[in-house]
Amino acid sequence: MDLTVRWGEVHALLGENGAGKSTLMNVVYGLTRPDDGTVLFDGRPVQVSSPIDAIRLGIGMVHQHFMLIPPLTVAENVVLGHETARAGIVDVQEARREVAELARRHGLQVDPAARVADLSVGMQQRVEILKALYRGARLLVLDEPTAVLTPPEVERLFEVVHQLTKTGCAVIFITHKLAEVMAVANRITVMRRGRVVATTAPAESSPAELARLMVGRPVLLRVEKGVSHPGEPVLRMEGLVVDDDRRQVAVDGVSLEVRAGEIVGLAGVEGNGQDQLIESILGLRHPRQGRIVLGARDITHDITRRVLRAGVGHIPADRHTMGAILDLNVADNLILSDYDRPPFARGLLRQIAAVIEHAARVITAFDIRAESPEQSLGSLSGGNQQKVVVARELDSGPTVLVASQPTRGIDVGSIEFIHQQLIRRRDEGMAVLLVSSELDEILSLSDRVAVMYRGRLVAVLDGEQIESERIGLLMAGAA
Amino acid sequence: MSAATLRWARGTLLLPLVSVLLGLAVGTVAVLLSGTSPADAYWALFQGAFTNTNAFAETLVATVPYVFLGLSVAVGFRAGLFNIGGAGQLFIGGIFAAFVGYRLGGLPTVVHLPLALLAGMLGGFLWGAIPGVLKARFGAHEVITTIMLNYVAALVVDLMVNKGPMSDPRTASPQTPPMLASAQLPIIVPDSRLHLGLLLALLALPVMWFLLERTTIGFRIRAVGLNASASRAAGISVGWTMVIVMGISGALAGLAGAVQVLGVSNVLTPSLSSGVAFDAIAVALLAGSNPYGVLPAALLFGALKSGASFMQLETQVSADLISVVQAAVIVFVAAPLLVRWLFRLRSAPAAPVSIAEGGLGQTPPREGVA
Numbered sequence: 001m002d003l004t005v006r007w008g009e010v011h012a013l014l015g016e017n018g019a020g021k022s023t024l025m026n027v028v029y030g031l032t033r034p035d036d037g038t039v040l041f042d043g044r045p046v047q048v049s050s051p052i053d054a055i056r057l058g059i060g061m062v063h064q065h066f067m068l069i070p071p072l073t074v075a076e077n078v079v080l081g082h083e084t085a086r087a088g089i090v091d092v093q094e095a096r097r098e099v100a101e102l103a104r105r106h107g108l109q110v111d112p113a114a115r116v117a118d119l120s121v122g123m124q125q126r127v128e129i130l131k132a133l134y135r136g137a138r139l140l141v142l143d144e145p146t147a148v149l150t151p152p153e154v155e156r157l158f159e160v161v162h163q164l165t166k167t168g169c170a171v172i173f174i175t176h177k178l179a180e181v182m183a184v185a186n187r188i189t190v191m192r193r194g195r196v197v198a199t200t201a202p203a204e205s206s207p208a209e210l211a212r213l214m215v216g217r218p219v220l221l222r223v224e225k226g227v228s229h230p231g232e233p234v235l236r237m238e239g240l241v242v243d244d245d246r247r248q249v250a251v252d253g254v255s256l257e258v259r260a261g262e263i264v265g266l267a268g269v270e271g272n273g274q275d276q277l278i279e280s281i282l283g284l285r286h287p288r289q290g291r292i293v294l295g296a297r298d299i300t301h302d303i304t305r306r307v308l309r310a311g312v313g314h315i316p317a318d319r320h321t322m323g324a325i326l327d328l329n330v331a332d333n334l335i336l337s338d339y340d341r342p343p344f345a346r347g348l349l350r351q352i353a354a355v356i357e358h359a360a361r362v363i364t365a366f367d368i369r370a371e372s373p374e375q376s377l378g379s380l381s382g383g384n385q386q387k388v389v390v391a392r393e394l395d396s397g398p399t400v401l402v403a404s405q406p407t408r409g410i411d412v413g414s415i416e417f418i419h420q421q422l423i424r425r426r427d428e429g430m431a432v433l434l435v436s437s438e439l440d441e442i443l444s445l446s447d448r449v450a451v452m453y454r455g456r457l458v459a460v461l462d463g464e465q466i467e468s469e470r471i472g473l474l475m476a477g478a479a
Numbered sequence: 480m481s482a483a484t485l486r487w488a489r490g491t492l493l494l495p496l497v498s499v500l501l502g503l504a505v506g507t508v509a510v511l512l513s514g515t516s517p518a519d520a521y522w523a524l525f526q527g528a529f530t531n532t533n534a535f536a537e538t539l540v541a542t543v544p545y546v547f548l549g550l551s552v553a554v555g556f557r558a559g560l561f562n563i564g565g566a567g568q569l570f571i572g573g574i575f576a577a578f579v580g581y582r583l584g585g586l587p588t589v590v591h592l593p594l595a596l597l598a599g600m601l602g603g604f605l606w607g608a609i610p611g612v613l614k615a616r617f618g619a620h621e622v623i624t625t626i627m628l629n630y631v632a633a634l635v636v637d638l639m640v641n642k643g644p645m646s647d648p649r650t651a652s653p654q655t656p657p658m659l660a661s662a663q664l665p666i667i668v669p670d671s672r673l674h675l676g677l678l679l680a681l682l683a684l685p686v687m688w689f690l691l692e693r694t695t696i697g698f699r700i701r702a703v704g705l706n707a708s709a710s711r712a713a714g715i716s717v718g719w720t721m722v723i724v725m726g727i728s729g730a731l732a733g734l735a736g737a738v739q740v741l742g743v744s745n746v747l748t749p750s751l752s753s754g755v756a757f758d759a760i761a762v763a764l765l766a767g768s769n770p771y772g773v774l775p776a777a778l779l780f781g782a783l784k785s786g787a788s789f790m791q792l793e794t795q796v797s798a799d800l801i802s803v804v805q806a807a808v809i810v811f812v813a814a815p816l817l818v819r820w821l822f823r824l825r826s827a828p829a830a831p832v833s834i835a836e837g838g839l840g841q842t843p844p845r846e847g848v849a
Contacts, residue, residue, distance in 0.1 A: 348694045
């Protein structure tokens with residue numbers, strides 16, 4: 001495959017998870033060796049066999065997960081490993097001065113004396129960019145840089161990126177979000193299954209076209225769904241206060257209703273209390289105050305098993321750590337919460353035949369691409385693993401489904417399938433509480449949208465009020 | 480053999496076999512340094528373990544506790560727990576079994592012997608469950624608590640038999656009165672020390688396999704061991720599972736203690752454990768925590784142990800060579816496993832988990848936004 005990036009341009013690398021974007025960039029950054037082919041930098045063939053080589057050449061990378069030391073200041077983080085020291089003592093003043101100068105030159109406003117721990121995620125990202133620039137980077141690779149940002153922070157990141165290209169740097173912008181590509185890129189390279197399928201520019205293309213190139217077939221960008229016909233409230237939260245692991249208030253007086261036959265989207269930047277709210281519904285975390293009512297039943301203090309058996313389905317945010325057990329086989333994962341109930345167990349004895357039979361049926365019904373029910377879950381693709389989780393939770397016919405990031409990191413085909421399933425179940429009368437940090441997902445699926453900011457519900461929007469700009473501002477704490 | 484079977488065999492058998500060979504190689508170097516022919520030493524070791532009169536019977540006698548204790552450690556591993564408390568659980572099992580064995584008279588063997596064995600299991604279960612509860616309720620790491628409880632158990636034995644309530648008034652040495660005939664494990668090979676415990680050990684292997692693979696308890700144990708957070712999210716009580724698995728692990732160690740008292744020593748003394756429980760960690764590692772893998776691993780350790788003295792007699796190579804070989808085997812088999820193990824411990828900090836259903840549960844700290 002070929003990819004050419006010019007100085008002074010923002011080059012978007014677009015593709016689904018597993019299309020090979022990250023592998024390609026790891027080659028550029030010296031983390032992976034190419035089997036064949038060459039990397040040319042500034043017109044010369046170069047050997048990049050480690051990140052040290054890459055940095056020496058002037059290639060910098062900002063990873064999706066930041067590599068910062070929270071208790072240290074911005075300046076300390078930036079100069080780390082390249083400190084100016086006198087007699088073994090770091091010259092803090094000099095570091096601050098240098099970093100301030102660097103920030104000014106590139107139009108990146110940030111206080112060099114601030115502690116990284118006190119900064120917002122958007123500011124932390126700037127520190128990462130500064131780190132790369134401080135090491136002399138002229139080509140910056142940004143790996144999914146918007147995943148953790150609020151919409152206004154995304155806007156500011158775009159400004160920073162443009163500023164960088166004005167000073168002659170080149171930026172490779174890795175993403176799978178079409179709107180961002182259209183907004184920020186000068187040129188776009190689309191990858192699919194390890195190959196470059198097209199190189200184009202925003203002016204010459206359209207989101208629909210890019211989606212088609214990315215997936216290899218036309219894709220519905222909007223989920224087709226009819227009007228909802230909500231019934232009685234089935235899940236009610238009243239004045240919920242929930243602590244996080246550090247015993248700080250994470251959910252601060254949330255009251256919300258989810259009615260049968262509607263999808264309520266819970267929008268918010270990650271880390272604003274959504275996780276704790278969900279965990280308290282599921283009995284994984286006990287609220288300090290308030291009530292959770294399922295139908296006519298108070299489940300505030302119920303244990304997880306009882307909550308699940310009372311008719312709550314749960315798609316956890318992270319399938320690797322909470323949603324499934326990758327080292328167990330597909331069949332066992334499909335009965336993870338019902339392993340000790342008939343027909344899957346009689347007394348203490350597991351009924352393996354029934355487990356396998358059930359799996360075979362579900363695999364067909366949910367179009368899970370697995371060779372056999374006894375295949376380990378870890379050997380399936382991400383999308384199919386997630387389908388296993390979704391199938392497990394939907395197959396038992398819950399009255400309420402709590403779906404957290406149900407389509408994170410999976411292919412477009414699986415996303416479409418899962419979205420259709422959620423809509424279909426809604427139409428059949430299931431109540432859905434959807435938590436997603438992807439605003440697009442919230443917008444396209446939700447009948448109502450509740451916005452969470454710093455543990456509080458700052459707004460519950462309905463119908464015409466559901467509009468991306470407004471939600472974006474609410475997520476950022478404005479208004 | 481199909482390709483899949485071959486791949487499986489390579490994946491599971493390669494590391495233990497290579498480790499054993501490397502361990503023997505290290506032993507060879509040690510023998511060379513002592514100026515003896517390694518071939519002579521290993522030949523004597525082999526004769527002492529298998530071909531001399533009663534040698535094989537003695538090897539099997541030594542193998543029996545390794546089977547129970549190896550299973551004990553292995554079942555803990557399967558739940559992601561490292562039970563180093565085998566020695567303590569064995570002691571407490573020994574106390575319980577010995578008490579029943581010498582105090583309850585007038586019972587027929589069919590009642591008395593099973594009762595004594597069950598008492599040993601109960602003692603081990605209780606002693607093992609304590610660290611389980613401490614872990615589930617307070618997040619106390621089982622490695623620390625089980626080690627500490629080993630000392631407590633050893634001192635309890637001392638307290639009991641060293642001029643204590645269970646000591647034999649007819650002798651000055653620290654031991655209980657001998658077991659009543661009705662509580663002794665019968666000898667199954669005439670003119671040897673090989674006792675019925677061997678059959679119990681052979682029975683324990685399929686029982687433990689069945690427990691792990693075919694029962695709901697085993698499913699819980701495996702699920703929690705593979706991914707505790709996902710198990711919790713699916714409504715499995717991780718705390719209870721830890722208590723149960725530590726109890727089961729302790730019961731197996733307690734059974735080992737009971738079998739040694741009722742089948743070999745016939746009295747309970749403070750030297751009951753003598754390192755077997757620690758060797759058993761190596762047995763479980765070598766077995767890859769697979770119940771059936773425990774048998775060959777235990778047999779290997781049993782053979783090394785029983786052949787050692789003849790080797791020393793024949794070739795003047797110190798019986799401590801066995802410790803060298805064992806230690807080397809442990810290092811080789813444990814290095815890849817232990818590294819991964821420690822890594823996993825660090826990536827998932829021991830957070831308190833819910834024990835009482837409905838009790839205060841805490842989710843393990845999750846990665847927040849950077």
